[in-house]
Amino acid sequence: MQRLCVFCGSSTGNRATFVEAARALGTALARRNIALVYGGHSTGVMGALADAVLAGGGTAIGIIPRGLNPAEVAHPGLSELRVVSSMHERKEMMESLADGFLALPGGFGTFEELFEMLTWLQLGIHLKPVAVLDVDGYWRGLHQLIDDAAASGFIEPERAAMLLADTDVDALLDRLAGWKPPALPIIWLTPDES
Numbered sequence: 001m002q003r004l005c006v007f008c009g010s011s012t013g014n015r016a017t018f019v020e021a022a023r024a025l026g027t028a029l030a031r032r033n034i035a036l037v038y039g040g041h042s043t044g045v046m047g048a049l050a051d052a053v054l055a056g057g058g059t060a061i062g063i064i065p066r067g068l069n070p071a072e073v074a075h076p077g078l079s080e081l082r083v084v085s086s087m088h089e090r091k092e093m094m095e096s097l098a099d100g101f102l103a104l105p106g107g108f109g110t111f112e113e114l115f116e117m118l119t120w121l122q123l124g125i126h127l128k129p130v131a132v133l134d135v136d137g138y139w140r141g142l143h144q145l146i147d148d149a150a151a152s153g154f155i156e157p158e159r160a161a162m163l164l165a166d167t168d169v170d171a172l173l174d175r176l177a178g179w180k181p182p183a184l185p186i187i188w189l190t191p192d193e194s
Helices: 016-031 044-055 087-097 108-123 140-151 169-178
Strands: 003-007 035-038 060-065 080-084 101-103 130-133 163-166
Touching: 003 087, 003 108, 016 035, 016 044, 016 169, 035 044, 035 087, 044 060, 060 087, 080 087, 087 108, 101 108, 108 130, 130 169, 163 169
Parallel strands: 003 035, 003 101, 035 060, 060 080, 101 130, 130 163
Antiparallel strands: none
């Protein structure tokens, strides 16, 4: 894995562990020489993550929509900042640059990005791992939601298991690096049809 896309909050949330986990992930990415691809913000969990990558001598690539690019929001010290025209273009670029996806705690935007990458994996638009770093049980409700959807017949159990999760940064990065696409039929779309 050369580049990991991380989705996370542009605010810090209300637990110090959210920012601590972002810093630990950023430090681990720099140590492993894995470039960060993320939303480009200087604030919140996003900013803490990018700061840790850069402090460790790593590469941080931000992708930010033009409308979210005022000087006080975009991180001024990134290795590279790409400004795009829309949120959809941002996700397309993130997907094209990254070898995998990981979500830290965040809000609606984080949820939407995570679910879109899971959906694209299910549809065969990409064949890259998708994971969550479960900080203080933050993703407990997500796991329950997915389990409920599987029990209700909306998600096949094998597809529900596509989402990797761990509480340990290094263990999760190891799992992402060793991930192989599931041996499940991808029957809906090819990348050209998406």
